[in-house]
Amino acid sequence: MTHTTAHPPAHAQRQSFLRKHVFSVDHKVIGRQYLDLALVAVVTGMVLSWLMRFHLGWPDTPVPLLGKLAPTGAAGGVMTPEYYLELMTMHGTIMVFFVLTTAPFAGFGNYFLPIHVGAEDMAFPRINMMSFWVTLLAFLVLVAAFFVGDGPPLSGWTAYAPLSAVGKDAGPGQGSGQTLWAISIGIFCIAQLLGSLNFIATTLDLRTKGMSLARLPYATWAWFVTAVIALVAFAVLLPACILLILDRVAGTSFFIPGGLVISDRLQPHMGGSPLLWQHLFWFFGHPEVYVAILPGFGIISQILPVFARKPLLGPRVFIACLVAIAFLSYTVWGHHMFLSGMNPFSATLFSVPTLVITIPAAIITLLWIGTVYGARLRLTSASLFALGFVSVFVSGGISGFFLAQPSTDIYLHGTYFVVAHFHFVMGVAAMFGIFAGTYFWFPKMFGRMMSETLGKWHFWLTFIGVYCIFMPMHYLGLAGNVRRYSAFTDDYLQPLIPLHRFITIAALFTGAVQLIFLFNLIRSRLRGPKAADNPWEATTLEWSTSSPPPHDNFGGRRPTVAYGPNEYGVAGPAGRDYVMQAAAQ
Amino acid sequence: MSTAILPPRPPATSGPVGRMTNGGGDGALGSSVAQTGVWIGIGTIAMSFAALTSALVVRQSGAPDWHHLQLPALLYVNTLVLLGSSVTLEWARRRQAPLALHLTIALGVMFVVGQILAWRQLIAQQQSLASGPSSAFFYVFTALHAMHVLGGVAGLTYVERRMTAGGVPPGTYKAAALYWHFMAVLWLYLLLLLTIRA
Amino acid sequence: MGRLFAVVVTVIALVSAAIFALHVWWLPPDISAHGSRIDRQLNETMVTAGILFVAAQLALGLFVWRFDVRDGMPPRAVKTFPGGVTPLVVLAILFVGIEILVLTFVGSKVWASVYQTPAPAEALQIEVEAEQFAFYFRYAGPDGKFGTMHPDLMNDATQNFFGLDPANDTTARDDIVVGTLVIPVNQPIDLRLHAKDVNHSFYVPELRIQQDFVPGMVIPLHFTATQTGKYELVCTQLCGLGHYNMRAYIEVKTPADFAQWLKAQAATS
Numbered sequence A: 001m002t003h004t005t006a007h008p009p010a011h012a013q014r015q016s017f018l019r020k021h022v023f024s025v026d027h028k029v030i031g032r033q034y035l036d037l038a039l040v041a042v043v044t045g046m047v048l049s050w051l052m053r054f055h056l057g058w059p060d061t062p063v064p065l066l067g068k069l070a071p072t073g074a075a076g077g078v079m080t081p082e083y084y085l086e087l088m089t090m091h092g093t094i095m096v097f098f099v100l101t102t103a104p105f106a107g108f109g110n111y112f113l114p115i116h117v118g119a120e121d122m123a124f125p126r127i128n129m130m131s132f133w134v135t136l137l138a139f140l141v142l143v144a145a146f147f148v149g150d151g152p153p154l155s156g157w158t159a160y161a162p163l164s165a166v167g168k169d170a171g172p173g174q175g176s177g178q179t180l181w182a183i184s185i186g187i188f189c190i191a192q193l194l195g196s197l198n199f200i201a202t203t204l205d206l207r208t209k210g211m212s213l214a215r216l217p218y219a220t221w222a223w224f225v226t227a228v229i230a231l232v233a234f235a236v237l238l239p240a241c242i243l244l245i246l247d248r249v250a251g252t253s254f255f256i257p258g259g260l261v262i263s264d265r266l267q268p269h270m271g272g273s274p275l276l277w278q279h280l281f282w283f284f285g286h287p288e289v290y291v292a293i294l295p296g297f298g299i300i301s302q303i304l305p306v307f308a309r310k311p312l313l314g315p316r317v318f319i320a321c322l323v324a325i326a327f328l329s330y331t332v333w334g335h336h337m338f339l340s341g342m343n344p345f346s347a348t349l350f351s352v353p354t355l356v357i358t359i360p361a362a363i364i365t366l367l368w369i370g371t372v373y374g375a376r377l378r379l380t381s382a383s384l385f386a387l388g389f390v391s392v393f394v395s396g397g398i399s400g401f402f403l404a405q406p407s408t409d410i411y412l413h414g415t416y417f418v419v420a421h422f423h424f425v426m427g428v429a430a431m432f433g434i435f436a437g438t439y440f441w442f443p444k445m446f447g448r449m450m451s452e453t454l455g456k457w458h459f460w461l462t463f464i465g466v467y468c469i470f471m472p473m474h475y476l477g478l479a480g481n482v483r484r485y486s487a488f489t490d491d492y493l494q495p496l497i498p499l500h501r502f503i504t505i506a507a508l509f510t511g512a513v514q515l516i517f518l519f520n521l522i523r524s525r526l527r528g529p530k531a532a533d534n535p536w537e538a539t540t541l542e543w544s545t546s547s548p549p550p551h552d553n554f555g556g557r558r559p560t561v562a563y564g565p566n567e568y569g570v571a572g573p574a575g576r577d578y579v580m581q582a583a584a585q
Numbered sequence B: 001m002s003t004a005i006l007p008p009r010p011p012a013t014s015g016p017v018g019r020m021t022n023g024g025g026d027g028a029l030g031s032s033v034a035q036t037g038v039w040i041g042i043g044t045i046a047m048s049f050a051a052l053t054s055a056l057v058v059r060q061s062g063a064p065d066w067h068h069l070q071l072p073a074l075l076y077v078n079t080l081v082l083l084g085s086s087v088t089l090e091w092a093r094r095r096q097a098p099l100a101l102h103l104t105i106a107l108g109v110m111f112v113v114g115q116i117l118a119w120r121q122l123i124a125q126q127q128s129l130a131s132g133p134s135s136a137f138f139y140v141f142t143a144l145h146a147m148h149v150l151g152g153v154a155g156l157t158y159v160e161r162r163m164t165a166g167g168v169p170p171g172t173y174k175a176a177a178l179y180w181h182f183m184a185v186l187w188l189y190l191l192l193l194l195t196i197r198a
Numbered sequence C: 001m002g003r004l005f006a007v008v009v010t011v012i013a014l015v016s017a018a019i020f021a022l023h024v025w026w027l028p029p030d031i032s033a034h035g036s037r038i039d040r041q042l043n044e045t046m047v048t049a050g051i052l053f054v055a056a057q058l059a060l061g062l063f064v065w066r067f068d069v070r071d072g073m074p075p076r077a078v079k080t081f082p083g084g085v086t087p088l089v090v091l092a093i094l095f096v097g098i099e100i101l102v103l104t105f106v107g108s109k110v111w112a113s114v115y116q117t118p119a120p121a122e123a124l125q126i127e128v129e130a131e132q133f134a135f136y137f138r139y140a141g142p143d144g145k146f147g148t149m150h151p152d153l154m155n156d157a158t159q160n161f162f163g164l165d166p167a168n169d170t171t172a173r174d175d176i177v178v179g180t181l182v183i184p185v186n187q188p189i190d191l192r193l194h195a196k197d198v199n200h201s202f203y204v205p206e207l208r209i210q211q212d213f214v215p216g217m218v219i220p221l222h223f224t225a226t227q228t229g230k231y232e233l234v235c236t237q238l239c240g241l242g243h244y245n246m247r248a249y250i251e252v253k254t255p256a257d258f259a260q261w262l263k264a265q266a267a268t269s
Ligand code: HEM
Pocket: A289, A290, A292, A293, A335, A336, A337, A354, A355, A357, A358, A361, A397, A399, A400, A401, A402, A403, A404, A405, A409, A412, A413, A414, A418, A421, A422, A425, A426
């Protein structure tokens, strides 16, 4: 029981610099720390993807400096096949775990969930602080894998056994780097379990007067549902990682069968099951993709009404769909395993719930589009990214139909079609959710406005850019282009190389466009115009307090809530077209 | 087509009201929060052990190398120790007996020491982590459980310290007890599982 | 700005859809007995999903165009969606629900015909062994029997890819082991997939077939090729640094050519 001691409200105290900015228990500081970590991670992941894309377009052209940075992996600036796969593994792992989980869920959730429910902090502030520092530790352990002698891990973000389990014999990238990978992910699980525990307890127990569940803002609903999903998912991945580590370092055989001959050596293992790893991994893995995307659902549902100046269409339906998705997400993991050698009779069993999940997803999409109908739409950077989110989510969700059917997955599994699908739906859509959230909440978090001009340029170039990168990947997949290839030497893949070059150029361009965002972040932070308390005329509680909020969020007086979050397009007080959730004091 | 500005809705002062606690900050938490936290923790731990159980079932089915593991008899003594600690904890709580709380903590530590002794017995019989799947699962289950028990010992120690410092919120005490009893229940489950399966 | 959004979204949707519809990049021609049913399933999904895709994008663009507030516009009231949320929910459940039912009903039959039925009795049995980073194929030879595999004898240096023991195992002596999968046209082929080290996958786009190799498991896979020619078999499961280069050719021959090839192989082995 990590518990807090009885102190007077902390804002009354003078705190040391360390306590205030580094080892802070303030959820707002922790939220910002998570977002900063995600920023570092996303820049790392993006640079890796540039290197990969460049290699796919021009495999023999040296990259300046790369030869110096990675003398073994890329002697002379041209990367080896194993280095490509190692970068790919790091890219996927960093993006899924340290960007798509930390930013929209842990980052924004930490900052805004307590404010949304009208609390002064999370239920367990120390556990909350721990969850960040443990996440950081996980990140450092993963990054350390870049520098170990036998190279970073090479098994993909899915780390299929036995490749990931047998160790050095299986080739480069299977030494200590892979062990660090498993340790890092195990640590990450612990961090997210601690974080989710806080989210759930805070939402259940710390709501202020009048904040019934029906009045929770939609982003907070999404974070709450996500926390429940994450709790179950990470609780399964953690023991799976422990077993993987034991297979690697302690000579057990959980995932390694007998009779393996690797590098002409008969392996000293016996009886393990490679499919067991896949089942455990995907039991976590599919819910994890919802951990990445559902916060985006919530953020978009909260932002769209603000800029449409009308209520979200069907808020109760939205919440029902969120809950339905959460339940269904645990019944579909086998759709990643249709061709894995598991019993083919179970394919239909996994296919049907996968297809059924498209119903709540489709309903939510229609709610967003219906919300735009009849709006008084204000197009800002935040709302543009929210609308862009709807567009890319549709594009990504549609391709799910092909992969959810075993009969069509026979052809498309293992091709770039899958890469296109999950990048749209979880990569790009989740990133758009993060961008929308940043443009929307930045004024609240830092008390300054971001540049709208730069924001809009950022949107247009990114929006067009991501379509140029990921839409053609569907075509590659249809043509049978296999994923996780470091070069295309097969005869039938040669004609596709020009398309790969187009994608590479688009990727480098879109990546460069993100510098606009980075510049905007830094410049606005330093000298953006001062933000008012409620610049967007929104209703939820964070907009009732100052920008940025004081240490205890509401300056000593917890608000009383009198309205739901959805009161837009109404005849409010003082000629406003909205009513804030907090009752007038 | 429905046009027009929607009428403002009346402030719903009569609507359902969220549960009130005195907020987070660094203040002493209301009783329900600590218990909510422990319940969520219990759910998570149960999920992890369920995942491991299913791993055991999958690993055992069709594996040629599964040998039955003779569990050391010491485990049954340890079981009694852990169950006894649950009883002394309730005694401590109901009778406000700090001595019984000390005893509980001591029994908890004794349980872990007992588990370590049981491992040493097994190792003496050449049953190590790597020697076969049944012993591997045995070590994984017992080690993870022992770590969670140590977490409980830390929690109880914290309660004890708070008590000598001037009183512990009843909710916190209750939450700690809840966790401790769950450790006993989890252990009974594991013992049963290991007896049947391993 | 709303108009710009509408135009961009529309262009993206139409151009993307047109490239699909015009088959600018498309599946290679199908050369398998079962493939046409997969292609039909894929086409049907493509049409329905394509309609949903274009419709959703255009609706989004249209609404943004129509309901954007431009500078100098007179203030206007907001409108709710005609009919509210119920028709949308009903529409989604009905439309997507029917789509799911149809796709599952037809699709599961296609799947069953490939993966849930055993190979016909007259099928030609071939063993496949995948290893880092090559495929090897084994035919039973004149005696019609496969020799037993011994993992401890597997050795790339001595080219004993299947771990055969011809010294003691008479059935192994005439086994034919090659690096190219040669098969007769129009005859069912019954493969047994073995993995020597890690996961691999068997993917031949033209044959519309894909299946993982899993160490410790022997996985059956059957198909019938309907056209002669030379095709590529590639690995689609990450297996290590040489994954991108792990492939083999498949030669589909007329029955006469195949018989001749087999005889020549038997003579040399
Ligand atoms: C809601 C957001 C969604 C996210 C974040 C998401 C994410 C992902 C990811 C990360 C993969 C990884 C594939 C790999 O690494 O091999 C994947 C595959 C897959 N997704 Fe989704 N997905 C989403 C929606 C859907 C929908 C709506 C469907 C079904 C209609 C679907 C069906 C599938 C299937 C069947 C696969 C497996 C494909 C294969 O391995 O061949 N997904 N998805």
